[in-house]
Amino acid sequence: MAIGRSPSQFAGAVEPMATILDKIVAVKREEVAVARAAVPLAELRRQVADAPPARGFFKGLAAQRPRDGGPIKLIAEVKKASPSAGVIRADFDPVAIARAYAAAGATCLSVLTDAPHFQGSLDYLRAIHSAVDLPVLRKDFLIDEHQVIEARVAGADAVLLIAECLSPTQLADLHGLAKELGMDALVEFYEPTNLAAVLACGARLVGVNNRNLHTFQIDLGHCEQMHRELPAEVVFVAESGIRTRADAERLQAAGIDAMLVGESLMGQADIAMATKALLGANA
Numbered sequence: 001m002a003i004g005r006s007p008s009q010f011a012g013a014v015e016p017m018a019t020i021l022d023k024i025v026a027v028k029r030e031e032v033a034v035a036r037a038a039v040p041l042a043e044l045r046r047q048v049a050d051a052p053p054a055r056g057f058f059k060g061l062a063a064q065r066p067r068d069g070g071p072i073k074l075i076a077e078v079k080k081a082s083p084s085a086g087v088i089r090a091d092f093d094p095v096a097i098a099r100a101y102a103a104a105g106a107t108c109l110s111v112l113t114d115a116p117h118f119q120g121s122l123d124y125l126r127a128i129h130s131a132v133d134l135p136v137l138r139k140d141f142l143i144d145e146h147q148v149i150e151a152r153v154a155g156a157d158a159v160l161l162i163a164e165c166l167s168p169t170q171l172a173d174l175h176g177l178a179k180e181l182g183m184d185a186l187v188e189f190y191e192p193t194n195l196a197a198v199l200a201c202g203a204r205l206v207g208v209n210n211r212n213l214h215t216f217q218i219d220l221g222h223c224e225q226m227h228r229e230l231p232a233e234v235v236f237v238a239e240s241g242i243r244t245r246a247d248a249e250r251l252q253a254a255g256i257d258a259m260l261v262g263e264s265l266m267g268q269a270d271i272a273m274a275t276k277a278l279l280g281a282n283a
């Protein structure tokens with residue numbers, strides 16, 4: 001229902017201080033209630049045994065880090081639409097896009113599974129996981145254990161946990177659950193005040209969003225600044241608004257391990273070629 005709205009419609013006449021995140025989380029609570037009624041937690045737990053084994057999402061990103069002279073890695077995102085951009089790619093074949101990313105040298109994939117705001121689906125994740133060998137992240141707004149288990153059952157190798165959507169206790173619990181299920185977790189934050197909770201949950205893979213969720217403005221300087229606050233052993237992902245080879249080189253020079261990129265690649269006619277260009281691999 002919310003697809004294709006302009007950002008201004010999300011600015012919120014009703015709750016001026018609310019961000020898009022608050023609105024999305026309210027919808028998630030309803031989704032979780034429906035999903036729990038359809039498949040009870042105990043039944044979902046039983047289905048984990050039938051899931052394809054998890055691939056190492058963290059492992060690929062932690063190998064040959066820029067600080068040791070390696071290249072910056074790409075987590076390439078399969079995303080049809082977003083609240084900030086509306087529909088990014090009308091002609092959307094998730095498996096073909098994932099194959100193009102893999103052929104062009106992405107290290108991992110991120111698949112949007114949120115339907116109301118991003119036109120995503122868990123079915124896309126299932127299809128991509130069986131068609132492509134790369135590790136796959138479930139990109140959604142996870143607030144409940146049911147969604148984390150559901151991710152593993154669908155084949156996800158990693159889940160996104162957003163500090164701004166969770167209390168420190170929830171963050172630690174869901175992080176522990178992901179590990180228990182054999183998955184990795186990418187723990188994202190935007191607000192510097194959430195850094196302590198991110199470190200306290202035991203995250204080894206941390207992402208900083210460059211997109212301000214109040215204004216939708218991008219500032220790559222934000223992740224550079226937060227990167228300096230994190231211990232060197234944390235594998236660090238710059239998220240959002242990365243468009244050019246120069247952006248990638250700038251992040252690599254800062255010692256940032258990986259970049260999560262969706263929109264600027266999804267909008268290109270030739271996704272494989274654009275991905276190679278971003279990775280500096282065009283011969």
Ligand SMILES: O=P(O)(O)OC[C@@H](O)[C@@H](O)c1c[nH]c2ccccc12
Nearest residue numbers: 209239240241242260261262263264
């Ligand atoms: O499409 P972009 O600007 O390249 O950004 C990708 C990714 O960082 C962005 O989709 C994102 C970052 N954090 C999120 C949380 C939920 C949904 C989406 C996101």
